Amino acid sequence: MLSKDIVTYSRIRYELRAYICYLFTQNIKNYMPGTSLDSIIYAAKKIQNEIHAFDCIYILDSKGNQIGENISYNQNFHHDEGENFSDKAYYYEAIKEQKCIITNPYPTRFDGKLVVTSSYPVYNDNRELLFIVCIDIPLQEAINISSPSRFYDIFANFSIVMYFCLSTMLTLISILLFIKGIASFWTATVHFRSFDIKEVFESTILLTLSLAIFDLVKAIFEEEVLGKNSGDNHRAIHKTMIRFLGSIVIALAIEALMLVFKFTISEPDKIIYAVYLTGAVSMLLLGLSVYVKFAYGAMDRDERRN
Template sequence: MLSKDILVYRKIRYELRAYMCYLFTQNIQNYMPSTNLKNVLNGIEKIKDEIEAFDAIYILDATGNEISANGIACTENFSDRAFYYEAVREGKCIITNPYPTSNSGKLVVTASYPVYNQNHELIYVVCIDLALKTAISISAPSKFSNFCANISIGIYGLLSVCLTLVCLLLFCKGAFSFYIALGHFKNFDIDEIFKAIIQLTLALAIFDLVKAIFESEVLGKNTENNAQTLQQTMVRFLGSIIIALAIESLMLVFKFAISEPDKILYAVYLIGGVSTLLVGLSIYVKFAYKKENQGN
């Protein structure tokens, strides 16, 4: 599936870029007086020996026109393509996002390498097109790594199922407690409502946790925003726990104030613990989102 290939490519993109940069820098001289078209072509021949399954290799001049082996510029200009202007802008080897070719429509990625003379003037941009599947196979992890990754996915999936069952159990128990409280409306017991709210709140917290684990570790979603997703999940999970503990402490205050006043100090301790958790969560949110804003 193309969507799966794109997700895999996003994971191995930096490894592929490092490998392509290595090939370019080892075989094509840069910032040298001897840098010319002949030397670049010789370097390309060496690269062809390393990568046999490439889609296309071509050279662009400083203005983005494709040039032939004898140095004659073709009529087609690629200065508006990402593989040209990104390489020129960055001044180093780059690799593009997958895009469909105009001929066959299949997805390819392009590795580009700007070539400069001794005066740091751009003279060529060397481009290598790789089919998406070829690019993935070049930087694909070993079979052992894939095996370990599959085991990890399986364990996360199993844990997600177990936590989902716990979530359903809490939800059913909370809903049943709420139903019982409504059934005895004339003899209304506030404890039943508090217990139902606590159980439903914990079910919500566990559901958020399961959702984040399953999407991130099993489905592989949000790979680029893992830190942000983790922060949001942590805040929601801890927030739900704090709400549940706050309700429990409130229930204990009412209970001890009415029936056992000598034990109300324990409820105060619990309120103090909830307050500490709330302060800690506030500090976490402040610094976490401050760092995120600085990164943006």
């Protein structure tokens, strides 16, 4: 159950972060003159009235020491005033990013249940760090905030089943192509004296397509069924797409080469079709190059912004 919650959280993490950061930014104005602890406490209590699904709200100073009392509905969940949190991820990540952040799930020291912490650094008008406001939210409550619909779990499970079935069918297709490619290669090997280069080309194309489909299945299964790459690891998806498209380009290039040999020997008047196919392969290769450039460029820009 815990692993399922973590996978679900990885999918809704950005929605949760957007919501919590909205609460912070709407109630706590940054880079303002005259920012005081009392004003931050007042803003934290306003946040308390807007969101009830939390364990504790507390304020740290620039050194990571808690100042002021906890704001909490849970009497068993509290931090001590003066306690230092400078070694916590939600402290140094907020300082590093200089904006609202949210952590991965981690067990609390009070009852061992998984929680996530969102923190928001507060600066004065001279851009000097004054406070860091933190809010601890139980993992299950965090999931409920971003997926309030009662149909969410049903739809999520249905999607997993559908992707599993599609992955299974594509895997069978990949296996069939692989078997057919091996059979074609074996036939060419057994009848070596009447060797037909067309059979070798066809075998190569079938094996290449089998590899491309298998790579696609692997990405779909890991992303949608196992949830391994959810949320942060978009590079894995783009890498798989590049490998898939690259395999298709290779298969078409082999087909074009085979047509060149065939038409050169038997039907020279039709060699223009091989030229057309070669031109199409070149355009696909050019398109793939553009895709690689813009996809990774966009991801790098997003990483710098986030």
